[in-house]
Amino acid sequence: MTGYLSPDEVRRVLDAAVETGLADPAVRPLLFDGIMPRYRGTLPLHPAPGRQVHSDLNEMNRVERLVDGSVPLEIWLRNAVAETTEAGPLTVLQRALDEVARAAGGEPDVPGGLPLPGEIKEEIIHRDDTVPIGFLRGGALAGAAVARIKVPPYEGGAPLQPNGFPHSGTGWLIAPDLLITNHHVVNARAGTGAGRPMAGPEDLRLQARRSTARFDFDADADDTETVEAAVAELVAADPALDYAVLRLADRPGRPALKLAERPLTVTGDSYVAVNIIQHPGGRSKRVALRNNLVYQADEHDVRYFTDTRGGSSGSPVCTDDWKVVALHRGTRRVENVLFQGRTTAFVNVGTQMRSVLRHLEATIPGVHAEIQQAQATP
Incomplete structure (x- = not known):
């Protein structure tokens, strides 16, 4: 890995x-x-503050991840974004964080060139956004x-070194004993784009069998009771x-989870809110609720505004x-798009x-058939 x-x-x-x-040395902790x-x-x-930051960045940039699975450069950048309020530096730091989080998660690049609206109409922002209380229970x-x-x-049947x-x-x-996620999550390789590294078929199956799924990981506290499931x-x-x-x-x-009966569609004058349950950064469960408008959908993809991070893949x-x-x-960053007052x-x-179900059926x-039977069960 070059960085x-x-x-x-x-x-x-x-x-x-x-x-x-x-x-400032006082900010480093x-x-x-x-x-x-x-x-x-x-x-x-290093005694010089600027040189210290440069050294820290170079050292972390060379480390793919630590023994606990964390990516130090991603954490450092997330903390830097949280400490920054000035627009110019914040844009630079946020863009770097997005790049590192995407690469660390092995997310493939999402093709660009999307026709984006220049603004979100006012009536979308000021519509009735209430939901029944059962929404929370659900x-x-x-x-x-x-x-x-x-x-x-x-790699080659042995732990990657x-x-x-x-x-x-x-x-x-998606069924009582079937778990669905992204291929790039199981691929477990850092990097993005068409040239991203890929695990061989046998290594991919081996990685799957060595994986674990942690349910009920709802808080970061050490005493949180969770259920570990082997694959x-x-x-x-x-x-x-x-x-x-x-x-x-x-x-x-x-x-x-139940699947929607039909593909999601949107029109130019109607937007749909979606909700995403995720484990960003491999940490405890978080949910992005409703402030996630879908602005475009076709036969294969749904595109929406929301908050996700590396580790959210497969949500x-x-x-x-x-x-x-x-x-x-995955996530694609766009510039000069207004969404609820934000220009980015x-x-x-x-x-x-x-699309997934059609591919499985074929x-x-x-x-x-197993998934369809599970979906038909009340």
């Missing part, structure tokens, strides 16, 4: 950090909050089917649609009745679940 950021990108982050005061202390202790120390039930996944990378630490993602029950096998996968279906060794004893994209319409797979917004992309009809 998450190019030397020029590192220099831009350094300049932004110096400009906004993050080079805040920037390293959440990074393993043992790793922090290995970083060289969300709690749906969340029980969502798990944090850890996938260890292998160096930096063979686990990759994190999100998955959810028995990889039963289906497709890198183009970016999905993978894993069979768990034992049923975790909770209802599977269910749900409508207000908590039925899944898409499998979240994220475009997230999920694969329509109808390639692995037995798995498709």
Whole structure:
């Protein structure tokens, strides 16, 4: 690995950090909050504040991930964004964070060139956005089917060396013992774009069998009671649609999420809110509720504005009745798009679940029938 950021990108982050005061030695502990202390202790120390930040960035840029699966540069950038209020440096730091989070998660690049609206009409912002109280109960039930996944990378049948630490993602029950996530989550390789590294077929299956799914991971506290589920096998996968279906060794004893009966569609004058249950950064479960307008959908993809991070890959994209319409797979950053007063917004992309089901029906009809039977069960 040559680094998450190019030397020029590192220099831009350094300049932004110096400009906004993050080079102050008193701020350094805040920037390293959440990074393993043992790793922090290995970083060289320098008397000059600017040189210290540059050294820290270069050292972290060379580390794919630590033994706990975390990416130190991603955590540092997230902390830097939280400490920054000035627009110019904030844009630089946020863009770097997006790039590192996407590469660390192995998310493939989402094709660009999308026809984006120049603005969101006022009536969309000021519509009646209330929902029935049952919306909250439904969300709690749906969340029980969502798990944090850890996938260890292998190469040639052995743990990948160096930096063979686990990759994190999100998955959810599509049947009592079938968990669905992204192909790139199970692939467990850092990098983006068409040339991103790919695990061989045998290594991919081995990585799946060595994966674990952690249900009920709803808080970061050490005493949080969770359910760990081992994976028995990889039963289906497709890198183009970016999905993978894993069979768990034992049923975790909770209802599977229900799928929407038809693909999501939107028109130019109507927008749909979606809700995403996720494990960003491999941490405890979070939910992005309703402030996630879908602005475009076609036969294969749903595109929406929301908040996700590396580790959110594989999350269910749900409508207000908590039925899944898409499998979240990646993020594209766009410029000069107004969304609720912001001039820059994220475009997230999920694969329509109808496309996944059609692919399963054509390639692995037995798995498709199993899912359909589970979906028909009340």
